[in-house]
Amino acid sequence: MLDKFEDECGVFGIYGHPEAANLTYLGLYALQHRGQESCGIVASDGTALRAYRKMGLVSDAFKNNAVFEQLPGKNAIGHVRYSTAGGNDIKNCQPIMVDYVRGSIAVAHNGNLVNAQELRNELERLGSIFSTIADTEVIIHLLARAQSDSLADRVIDALKRVRGAYSLVFLTETRMVAVRDPNGFRPLILGIVDGAYVVASETCALDLIEAEFVRELDPGEMIVVDKDGLHSYHPFDVVKPSPCIFEYVYFARPDSTIFGREVYGVRKESGRQLAREYPVEADVVVAIPDSGVPAAIGYAEESGIPFELGLIRNHYVGRTFIEPQQSIRHFGVKIKLNPVRGVIEGKRVVVVDDSVVRGTTARKIIKMIRNAGAKEVHLRISSPPTSHPCYYGIDTPTRTELIASSHSIEEINRYVTSDTLGYLSQEGLHKATGGCDGGSCEGQFCTACFSGDYPVKFPRLKSDKQLGLF
């Protein structure tokens, strides 16, 4: 058992387009940042479902045109997945597809269920045999056992038993169903292209295929798309929505609009707010690319300190590289990033990143910047200290590995070797989302990774380890 949740994912679906599989592939291409370990597409031609799933990046998995001949039909769903230890196996790739007594069904899931293990134990006692370690398979088993007549009702029956985070897209021979959990943890967007409905984790996937943005699914909304069009339902008990604030901080692409705001604008405003909260006398603002760039621009604008590209990223770094025999110190970070000496030498440098997880990146980069001749290095983080693991679909290490769970800001400052360190406050981050005009900002988002305040409760293990799912 892992002592943490392990999935980060992106989902896509399209109904009623002659190039369904091809557009799904492009949608996944745009969502690649949400998961790089495996990807897959399931397509329907109205009578049967066909799947193609592979480990690796979308560009590698679908490099052969012939793949699309294996995925005929006007309807398709797709998935990109990132998983850590234990889950990086082809059999856990999504969409999951099964045949059962009522036909075939496939599902793509972004999120994590907090009662999956409980349900899995119960289903196994009743005779279910699981073939993956994904919590998504629990939903399939519940759906297969549901007794209601219509697909919509069976999906509702199944989902009424699960708790946690889910943005789901299902495909049967003749229907596509998309659902967002009642808390609305993960985004799910509705669009339309050439009269065909599209759903995707983020709007950047709509942009690439030139689909028009229609709206976001509401928290707790389910849509069913079939030959008669789109039908919307709100079948679950209403709870206070808690979309994930970390989508704004790090996870979503800056060119996407989610939860009603463009991500880029929120990140830039976080940087501005950070400059108000933690000003410093300095000569240059530098971002840790790519995640720190919008906030660094905001910090520079607000502080009046010029923004420069002080660290250059090599965009062609793969997952592994062969190191020279004579070992090079900090090779991993050096192969990815290199400082521009002319920007840094002799300067007081403000370094901006979106978050600190274990502290490794910041420590290595500060060392690199000092080696390039910086006089002072001031680290500014455009989110509050990440002190608690995510149980709703963002990959974070265990609590003990999160540096902010056991170290004060002063201790972190010493560890990463910055001259000063400033984290954006929770209030400041809320302000940057623009979502708390005049009133309290509390409770508008899930901020569990910063506050430990988990909106959907989960069982705790006896040890101090966090709950393990699979």
Ligand code: AMP
């Ligand atoms: P660390 O070196 O462990 O402190 O990680 C910090 C870096 O990881 C920052 O540059 C963040 O942009 C990035 N980061 C934050 N959250 C995640 C995540 N869930 N998955 C991958 N990278 C992340």
